[in-house]
Amino acid sequence: MADESTSSDTIVAVATPPGRGGIGILRCSGPAVKNIAAALTGSLPAPRFAHYTSFRDPAGILLDQGIVLYFPAPASYTGEDVLELQGHGGTAVLQQLQTAAIAAGARPARPGEFTERAFLNNKLDLLQAEATADLIESASATAARSALRSLQGVFSTQISELQNRLTDIRVSLEGWLDFPDEEIDAVSQDKLNAGLLTLQTELLALLDQAKQGRLLRDGIDVVIVGAPNVGKSSLINRLAGYAAAIVTEIPGTTRDPIHASCLLEGLQVEITDTAGLRDSDDVIEQEGIRRARAALEQADIIVQVFTDTALADAGTGPLTTPRINVRNKIDLTATAPYREVQDSTNMVIGLSALTGAGLELLVDSIKQLAGFRAAGEATFIARERHITALATAHEHIGVAQAALIEKHNLELIAEELRLAQHEFATLTGEFTADDLLGEIFSRFCIGK
Ligand code: GDP
Numbered sequence: 001m002a003d004e005s006t007s008s009d010t011i012v013a014v015a016t017p018p019g020r021g022g023i024g025i026l027r028c029s030g031p032a033v034k035n036i037a038a039a040l041t042g043s044l045p046a047p048r049f050a051h052y053t054s055f056r057d058p059a060g061i062l063l064d065q066g067i068v069l070y071f072p073a074p075a076s077y078t079g080e081d082v083l084e085l086q087g088h089g090g091t092a093v094l095q096q097l098q099t100a101a102i103a104a105g106a107r108p109a110r111p112g113e114f115t116e117r118a119f120l121n122n123k124l125d126l127l128q129a130e131a132t133a134d135l136i137e138s139a140s141a142t143a144a145r146s147a148l149r150s151l152q153g154v155f156s157t158q159i160s161e162l163q164n165r166l167t168d169i170r171v172s173l174e175g176w177l178d179f180p181d182e183e184i185d186a187v188s189q190d191k192l193n194a195g196l197l198t199l200q201t202e203l204l205a206l207l208d209q210a211k212q213g214r215l216l217r218d219g220i221d222v223v224i225v226g227a228p229n230v231g232k233s234s235l236i237n238r239l240a241g242y243a244a245a246i247v248t249e250i251p252g253t254t255r256d257p258i259h260a261s262c263l264l265e266g267l268q269v270e271i272t273d274t275a276g277l278r279d280s281d282d283v284i285e286q287e288g289i290r291r292a293r294a295a296l297e298q299a300d301i302i303v304q305v306f307t308d309t310a311l312a313d314a315g316t317g318p319l320t321t322p323r324i325n326v327r328n329k330i331d332l333t334a335t336a337p338y339r340e341v342q343d344s345t346n347m348v349i350g351l352s353a354l355t356g357a358g359l360e361l362l363v364d365s366i367k368q369l370a371g372f373r374a375a376g377e378a379t380f381i382a383r384e385r386h387i388t389a390l391a392t393a394h395e396h397i398g399v400a401q402a403a404l405i406e407k408h409n410l411e412l413i414a415e416e417l418r419l420a421q422h423e424f425a426t427l428t429g430e431f432t433a434d435d436l437l438g439e440i441f442s443r444f445c446i447g448k
Contacts, residue, residue, distance in 0.1 A: 007080065007117060010036070011109035012101040014094045015447035021089030023066075026097045027447060029114055032105030033081035037070060039104035040085065040097070045070045055085055057100045064093050078114050079121030112444025116437070119429060126429025126440070127156045127386070133444045134217055134381045142266035143216040147381040150213070155380040156428055158206050162199065163424045166397075169195045170417050176410055184410065196401045200394065207390045212373060213382030219261075219268030220370045223295050225316050226305035231328040234353035235305060236260055236273040239362070264363050267372045272299075296321075301369050303362070322369040324349060326362065331355050345369065385436075386427055393423035 010030025066087035076082035131150030138144035240260035258273040274292030296317035322345040337358025351358025400416035425431040
């Protein structure tokens with residue numbers, strides 16, 4: 001992470017979404033903000049006061065009237081001088097304001113550049129910066145609450161607690177490294193061991209929470225497969241709660257995989273209804289089948305639908321993917337809904353897509369197989385890269401633990417702990433490769 005704080009150039013962007021709206025906001029950050037304020041509004045407004053004023057272009061032509069807000073560095077979102085012009089939310093108005101700001105010394109901002117500057121100026125760490133984007137993108141209230149908790153630093157605080165614990169252990173280990181000829185005594189070894197054990201326990205608990213946070217952010221992909229006419233479209237419609245798929249009695253008309261998304265008690269589920277996987281000479285149907293197979297490879301959970309009392313053939317899709325075999329149309333045989341758990345990743349559910357009987361068993365099983373706990377208490381939001389970093393840190397500490405027990409070289413233990421520490425630092429952005437930063441911020445929207 002760069003330490004140099006203020007940037008030499010000034011950025012500008014329309015911070016409100018494109019289109020028409022009651023209010024449109026233009027935001028600028030950087031050293032030219034004072035000039036821009038003077039050029040567009042005729043004066044530099046008092047810090048943090050709302051002023052109603054005219055906005056003019058460099059030729060003095062009136063563009064709009066609205067509110068101007070000035071936040072001098074460092075007490076601003078980016079840590080730099082920031083100016084906000086709140087005008088009328090029309091594309092032409094905002095475009096003209098932006099052109100006027102550019103004429104007064106700004107350049108258009110890249111996506112996420114305001115937040116990137118906030119990060120570079122230590123206004124927030126990388127976990128919080130990512131949470132900002134995740135809050136904006138949140139698809140459910142639970143995800144939004146969790147993103148807000150990350151933004152407030154809940155995740156970062158837990159990481160820094162682990163970092164402190166690890167630093168203490170490393171400091172005591174370094175003491176021994178200064179005397180390479182001495183064997184570490186039994187009491188010290190026990191102490192180190194106990195320290196590492198506690199660290200690992202806390203790390204695992206955090207990893208578990210982070211996995212919930214990732215589920216909240218990314219949701220899961222469920223793919224529905226089965227022979228034509230078994231009721232796949234009816235089931236997806238039931239799940240999605242609206243008619244996303246065409247329900248028909250003619251086999252093979254659902255040629256393209258159909259996607260629907262729904263929220264199952266806070267868990268965002270993308271459902272793909274595949275074309276019936278059968279041999280076909282129809283070119284269009286063959287393409288549908290190819291796409292269905294591709295979706296199956298990516299699925300987090302496969303729901304295989306059948307109607308006989310015989311078990312469905314488990315051969316469709318990767319066998320390691322958690323699977324729910326749904327026996328549909330139980331209404332035809334007057335059977336009550338049921339669930340048989342075969343093992344931790346396989347179950348059979350009897351239900352009726354027509355009447356909806358047994359649907360709650362399916363919803364519950366999807367949540368269970370996804371590892372999603374009832375989201376009553378908001379956790380924090382997390383991303384795949386966070387899970388990977390935490391898991392890698394856990395591995396390094398595990399190697400260190402084993403080495404300590406086997407009385408291996410203390411240097412080796414110290415090195416593993418250093419690597420674990422590095423993983424924590426990549427989370428908060430203390431050490432993060434520039435290309436990763438670029439990748440993270442480029443996914444933000446313009447003006448954030
Ligand atoms: P798909 O080809 O697998 O997508 O099957 P559809 O959802 O299009 O359903 C095929 C036919 O079975 C339609 O006539 C549905 O109304 C009917 N069907 C679907 N589910 C049920 C069910 O649970 N009970 C009964 N009795 N009929 C069903």
